[in-house]
Amino acid sequence: MLNLRQLEIFREVxxxxxxxxxxxxxAISQPAVSNAIRQIESQLGMPLFDRVGNRLVPxxxxxxxxxGSEPIFSLYRAFSEKLKDLRDTRTGSLRVLSTPxxxxxxxxxxxxxxxxxxxxxxxxxxxxxxxxVVEGVESGFVDVGFSLSPQPRAGIEATPICTGPxxxxxxxxxxxxxxxxxxxxxxxxxxLIGFEPGTPxxxxxxxxxxxxxxxxxxxxxxRYSGTACLLxxxxxxxxxxxxxxxxxxxxxLVFRPLTPRVPIEAFALTARGRPQKRxxxxxxxxxxxxxVRFADPFRDPS
Numbered sequence: 001m002l003n004l005r006q007l008e009i010f011r012e013v014x015x016x017x018x019x020x021x022x023x024x025x026x027a028i029s030q031p032a033v034s035n036a037i038r039q040i041e042s043q044l045g046m047p048l049f050d051r052v053g054n055r056l057v058p059x060x061x062x063x064x065x066x067x068g069s070e071p072i073f074s075l076y077r078a079f080s081e082k083l084k085d086l087r088d089t090r091t092g093s094l095r096v097l098s099t100p101x102x103x104x105x106x107x108x109x110x111x112x113x114x115x116x117x118x119x120x121x122x123x124x125x126x127x128x129x130x131x132x133v134v135e136g137v138e139s140g141f142v143d144v145g146f147s148l149s150p151q152p153r154a155g156i157e158a159t160p161i162c163t164g165p166x167x168x169x170x171x172x173x174x175x176x177x178x179x180x181x182x183x184x185x186x187x188x189x190x191x192l193i194g195f196e197p198g199t200p201x202x203x204x205x206x207x208x209x210x211x212x213x214x215x216x217x218x219x220x221x222x223r224y225s226g227t228a229c230l231l232x233x234x235x236x237x238x239x240x241x242x243x244x245x246x247x248x249x250x251x252x253l254v255f256r257p258l259t260p261r262v263p264i265e266a267f268a269l270t271a272r273g274r275p276q277k278r279x280x281x282x283x284x285x286x287x288x289x290x291x292v293r294f295a296d297p298f299r300d301p302s
Contacts, residue, residue, distance in 0.1 A: 002040060002078065007069050009036040010048070014066055017055045070224035074251040092279045095124040101201070102146040102266055103127040111289040114283055127198050129199075130200070137269045143280045146287075148200040148242065157192045158267040159284070162291035164204060164243035166262040169191040169232050176238060181259045184211055191237035193228045194218035201225060201242060204264045229253060238299075243297040257298060266291065 002010070012022040037056075041048050048062035058066070084245065098107045107125070115121055133145035136225065138155045150158055169180040176182060176190065185243040192214060195202035202210075219237045222228050224247035230237040233251050243262045246255045268284055270276060 002043065002071075004246055006036055007072065009033055010040055010062075010173045011066060011069060011073070011101070012020050013037060013049070013056055014062065015056065019056065031040050032219050037063065050153045092277070093122045093124075094144075094283060096144055096146070097126055097128055097133045097136045097142045098146040099130050099133055099148060100127055100226055101148050101242055101244050104226050104233055105144055105250065106287070106291060106294055107161075108267065110283070112285040113290060114286040124269055133269060137271055140271060143270075143277060144284065147267055147269060148244075149204065149265055150267055150269060155272050157272040159270070160289055161266045161284075162292045162299070163263045163265045164291075166201070166209070166240055166258055166264055167243055167246060167297065168238060168240050169229055169246055169251070169253045169255045170238045170260060171233065171235060172253065172254050175292040176236065178253075179256060181257045183259050184209060187238060187240070188213045188217055190217065191219045192217045193231045193237045194221045195228070196221050196223045201222055201264065203239060205253040206261060207262075208260065209258060209262045222223055244294050247294050247297045255297065266294075 008069050009026065012243045013019060016022045016025060016244040019030050019033040019037070021088070022139065025031045026090050027031070037049065044065075046059075046061055048059055048065070049056040050059060051057075058128055096107065096111075103125075111123060111125065111207050115123070124142070133147050134150060134156055136142045138153070147158075150156070152158070167177065168187065174190075177184060179186065188211075195205065195208075201205055220231055223233065225239075225241035228239040229245055229251045231237065233253055240258065240262075241255075243255075244264075244266065246253065268287065270280070285289065
């Protein structure tokens with residue numbers, strides 16, 4: 001039986017009709033081509049070429065072998081393209097979980113850019129609270145998860161993606177909208193929207209900014225920054241949320257920096273000890289590129 005390399009040489013000789021031309025096309029020596037053709041003819045027990053001058057003219061039997069090999073090489077080409085797509089992370093499947101804060105804009109924006117060059121990619125994307133994201137990653141249900149400041153866990157590798165600031169959000173006609181930055185004293189003069197105790201955003205604020213005086217002004221408590229933005233947009237009160245919630249102009253709100261600054265960090269969660277797929281690494285690179293805008297929401301987008 002002939003192997004794939006022998007068939008490849010045989011087909012190139014038919015195409016070029018000289019061993020020299022086939023050798024150049026295959027980047028091997030001319031004697032190697034001649035030896036391969038002699039071996040193929042010996043194995044098959046019949047001549048495949050008529051020598052006419054310096055040309056090798058295929059016999060009818062050779063043309064039959066050529067036609068019979070075409071499906072093999074069509075499959076081989078398709079398989080080679082599949083391998084190339086896998087190498088270049090242009091195909092495959094990706095399963096992603098995110099907490100609501102990062103699912104509002106950061107992860108969708110990264111997915112949009114990631115999929116532009118990967119029309120054959122298949123993605124599963126769902127939104128859950130942090131414990132659900134951690135469980136999904138740890139169990140292998142998803143390839144990667146995203147969360148704000150998750151609690152350490154033995155089976156989870158938490159890799160920082162970017163650090164964004166907490167910002168004050170209010171309607172455009174609110175008195176605070178005219179200020180260039182917002183202090184705790186500024187907020188204390190207005191009804192506020194707060195975060196449920198123990199949430200990543202609530203914990204981040206409580207470390208250095210959120211005082212009891214501010215807590216006394218809280219009209220509504222919620223868990224998610226997206227909900228806080230909707231409440232602020234409705235005029236319920238002023239909110240302090242992460243920059244991931246407001247970049248992209250989804251709400252009719254203005255946002256201003258806090259003084260002093262309060263950082264909040266976004267993390268990618270993967271299973272510790274489990275090798276990452278090339279596809280996951282490529283997607284994380286895209287998330288980092290997309291995260292630049294969220295890390296510095298007050299820069300000029302141009």
